[in-house]
Amino acid sequence: MRACDGGDRDACTAAGKAMAFTPTTRARDESLARQLFARACDAGAGVACELLSPMLRYGTGGPVDVDAADTRLVTACRFGRPSACTTYLQQRDPRAWAALQARCAPENPLPCVRADLALWRGDGVTADPSGARGRLD
Numbered sequence: 001m002r003a004c005d006g007g008d009r010d011a012c013t014a015a016g017k018a019m020a021f022t023p024t025t026r027a028r029d030e031s032l033a034r035q036l037f038a039r040a041c042d043a044g045a046g047v048a049c050e051l052l053s054p055m056l057r058y059g060t061g062g063p064v065d066v067d068a069a070d071t072r073l074v075t076a077c078r079f080g081r082p083s084a085c086t087t088y089l090q091q092r093d094p095r096a097w098a099a100l101q102a103r104c105a106p107e108n109p110l111p112c113v114r115a116d117l118a119l120w121r122g123d124g125v126t127a128d129p130s131g132a133r134g135r136l137d
Contacts (some may be wrong), residue, residue, distance in 0.1 A: 004036060012040035013048040020051070020061075030061030041072060046079030053084070074099065082110050089118045 003011035016036035019029045034055050040048030049072045055061050057069035076084035077099040085100045100115035120129050 004039065007043065009040040009043035009045040009048065012036045012043065013045050013051075016040060016048060016051065020055075030055065032061075034061035041075060044079060046076045046081040046084065049073070049076035049079060050081050050084040050087075053087075078102075082114050085111065086114050086118075089114075 001011075001015055004015050013036070016033045018033075019036060020033035022028050034052065037048040037052035037055065041052055053069045053073040053076065055069075056065045056072060058064065070088070073084050073088045074095050077088055080103060082100065082103070085103075088095070089100075100111045100118065104112035104115055119131055120127070
């Protein structure tokens with residue numbers, strides 16, 4: 001926890017995981033996990049933003065806050081977490097599709113493929129299978 005207190009986002013993420021996912025209920029502290037994930041997310045850890053989002057959405061470790069959950073998921077997407085983009089697209093929000101498109105590059109093809117799949121299926125955007133075929137073929 002000292003490293004997290006010193007601003008180490010990876011340490012905050014690891015501590016949050018330990019608090020949220022410990023197998024023994026007695027050692028689990030979901031409220032603290034939520035706080036640790038928020039600190040790590042605020043410091044730029046995309047994985048922490050992605051882990052925090054469902055806690056906010058479903059009220060794990062604190063009150064339900066769907067708007068904050070969506071914001072954290074978009075933040076995770078912008079921090080380069082394609083799985084967060086996909087999750088958000090499944091919730092039908094075009095901001096995630098735009099974030100995927102922005103991350104799309106020849107050296108990083110996964111966001112391209114996920115954006116094209118979203119375009120193909122109409123997840124968060126108007127379906128356009130012909131527009132997606134360029135990178136899916």
